[in-house]
Amino acid sequence: MEQTYDVIVIGAGPVGENAADRAARGGLSVAVVEAELVGGECSYWACIPSKTLLSPGAARQAAREAPGVGDPGPLDVDAVLARRDEMTGQGDDSGQEEWLDSVGITLVRGHGRLAGERTVEVVPATGVDDDAAGETHRLLARCAVVVSTGSAAVVPDLPGLAEANPWTSREATAAEAVPASLVILGGGVVGVEMATLYADLGARVTLLARGGLLAGAEPFAGEMVAEALRDAGVDVRLGTTARRVERPAPGGPVTVTVGGDDGAEIVTAAELLVATGRRPRTGDVGLDTVGLEPGAPLTIDDTTAVEEVGRDVVGKPWLFACGDVTGRVGTTHQGKYQARVTGDVVAALYGSGGDREAIVAASGARWSRYAARADHGAQTQAVFARPHVAWVGPTEAEARRAGLPVRAVSYDLASVAGAAVTSPDHGGRAQVLVDTERDVLVGATFVGPDAAEMLHAATVAVVGEVPLDALWHAVPPFPTVSEVWLRLLEELGL
Numbered sequence: 001m002e003q004t005y006d007v008i009v010i011g012a013g014p015v016g017e018n019a020a021d022r023a024a025r026g027g028l029s030v031a032v033v034e035a036e037l038v039g040g041e042c043s044y045w046a047c048i049p050s051k052t053l054l055s056p057g058a059a060r061q062a063a064r065e066a067p068g069v070g071d072p073g074p075l076d077v078d079a080v081l082a083r084r085d086e087m088t089g090q091g092d093d094s095g096q097e098e099w100l101d102s103v104g105i106t107l108v109r110g111h112g113r114l115a116g117e118r119t120v121e122v123v124p125a126t127g128v129d130d131d132a133a134g135e136t137h138r139l140l141a142r143c144a145v146v147v148s149t150g151s152a153a154v155v156p157d158l159p160g161l162a163e164a165n166p167w168t169s170r171e172a173t174a175a176e177a178v179p180a181s182l183v184i185l186g187g188g189v190v191g192v193e194m195a196t197l198y199a200d201l202g203a204r205v206t207l208l209a210r211g212g213l214l215a216g217a218e219p220f221a222g223e224m225v226a227e228a229l230r231d232a233g234v235d236v237r238l239g240t241t242a243r244r245v246e247r248p249a250p251g252g253p254v255t256v257t258v259g260g261d262d263g264a265e266i267v268t269a270a271e272l273l274v275a276t277g278r279r280p281r282t283g284d285v286g287l288d289t290v291g292l293e294p295g296a297p298l299t300i301d302d303t304t305a306v307e308e309v310g311r312d313v314v315g316k317p318w319l320f321a322c323g324d325v326t327g328r329v330g331t332t333h334q335g336k337y338q339a340r341v342t343g344d345v346v347a348a349l350y351g352s353g354g355d356r357e358a359i360v361a362a363s364g365a366r367w368s369r370y371a372a373r374a375d376h377g378a379q380t381q382a383v384f385a386r387p388h389v390a391w392v393g394p395t396e397a398e399a400r401r402a403g404l405p406v407r408a409v410s411y412d413l414a415s416v417a418g419a420a421v422t423s424p425d426h427g428g429r430a431q432v433l434v435d436t437e438r439d440v441l442v443g444a445t446f447v448g449p450d451a452a453e454m455l456h457a458a459t460v461a462v463v464g465e466v467p468l469d470a471l472w473h474a475v476p477p478f479p480t481v482s483e484v485w486l487r488l489l490e491e492l493g494l
């Protein structure tokens, strides 16, 4: 069977859905191809279940720190897992399917792969990372194809690891019971969030990191999270190399040998979680049929058009990519931002009311809806560990490596009245990075309770390139933790 649409989107995760929506709003007919569940990793095995599982522990911690409330005691694990199931719909994506229908987007279920320019073949899917085969359904795109197939967890080539049947973030976010003990390999975002929530749920957790924690953030952030995890009873081992994994009996305990030959140690746990990064899902999407390398991230320009793919005969790009698959972003919000650009660019290039000149003008503009410029220097990330770590823009080291003339100033949140009135234990730290030639903020990091909610003011200042003299007139209410902005500006000499 063969069908034709203006735009075909492969992958209906949060990013593909947004690209499809924006293109459809531009008057184009759109089909999305989904191999598994509409809503993608984020809705069922990532953001939504993990943040739902983390929330009760945060509430308990806040109660413990509030004078006069008392210790609420252990969490009701069954109730926490039940709430997680409610939030993920236990893998029922009919709500998302209804939404697609309501905005006039066609859903084609199956595994999609490119079969040359503007052509997508769809075969029945068995699982998103399995080789898919079967009767082929052919979709033709009059205008553009968007690849938004996301990413999958990496399992490193460590002796015995694959055979030990480890958890990845999928099993960790979907678990039906809490193991008595869990060893986590990797000290990145998944590692610290999972260590936090499994400790909350009563597991004995060991976290193995080959360096410090949260290497993408300011070093003080990882240090504060490590200290808090240790306070919560997690065995945090930094600078530790895992050598070998063994699980002699299927379903039995798993052992990880860590350290060097002279001082090897064995860590034993009921389950092992691998949290060592993700790879783009491009291994089986037909990249070879358009001259690209399967398995590699899809390199895009700022309009999200895939580089290294020829334009069509009239010079228009036809292949776009956004989200995790590009390797340029690794969060839902930054992927959806790219997707809005993708959808708007495709609509402007091919839609009936399209404004092609605007795309040309965008190439010279600092900010335009047709260019994902925030990818460079204004990305945000929030890590929902306890304390939260949230940042925008580069770290101080990254800024210096990029040759920016920066000054970093920081302030202890505990010294702000708004923190002290919440709790005598309210800790945390804020740091801003200032470009000393332009006197504007280029980055900021907040560590503390609910710090993720504090980030957006900094993001507005960075993207808006608000001069420090103007920021001085943005007055935070008293007594809030946001008053730290005043203290930071005072540190900067205002």
Ligand SMILES: Cc1cc2nc3c(=O)[nH]c(=O)nc-3n(C[C@H](O)[C@H](O)[C@H](O)COP(=O)(O)OP(=O)(O)OC[C@H]3O[C@@H](n4cnc5c(N)ncnc54)[C@H](O)[C@@H]3O)c2cc1C
Pocket (backbone or CB within 6 Å): 010, 011, 012, 013, 014, 015, 016, 033, 034, 035, 036, 037, 038, 039, 040, 041, 042, 045, 046, 047, 048, 050, 051, 110, 111, 112, 113, 128, 148, 149, 150, 151, 169, 173, 190, 281, 284, 285, 322, 323, 324, 325, 329, 330, 331, 332, 333, 334, 335
């Ligand atoms: C444990 C965990 C927690 C996270 N928490 C957060 C968080 O709190 N906040 C945040 O911003 N980010 C978080 N992330 C990151 C976030 O999940 C990803 O950035 C986001 O899901 C990327 O969206 P995407 O649409 O690009 O990819 P995905 O969500 O992976 O969606 C891709 C879709 O494409 C489909 N697909 C793949 N190949 C094909 C094919 N060939 N044919 C058809 N369909 C295909 C897949 O089935 C999937 O539905 C977390 C990640 C993890 C692992």
Ligand SMILES: NC(=O)c1ccc[n+]([C@@H]2O[C@H](COP(=O)([O-])OP(=O)(O)OC[C@H]3O[C@@H](n4cnc5c(N)ncnc54)[C@H](O)[C@@H]3O)[C@@H](O)[C@H]2O)c1
Pocket (backbone or CB within 6 Å): 156, 157, 185, 186, 187, 188, 189, 190, 191, 193, 209, 210, 211, 214, 215, 242, 275, 276, 277, 278, 329, 330, 331, 381, 382, 383, 384
């Ligand atoms: N709150 C959020 O926004 C959120 C939450 C979870 C995940 N995510 C996203 O999901 C993606 C994956 O997260 P992640 O934590 O898996 O990746 P990561 O890149 O953040 O961390 C990977 C960790 O694994 C370690 N590592 C890598 N290879 C290793 C090996 N062979 N042996 C031992 N350690 C090894 C790294 O040193 C690092 O500490 C990221 O893009 C992240 O942004 C986002």
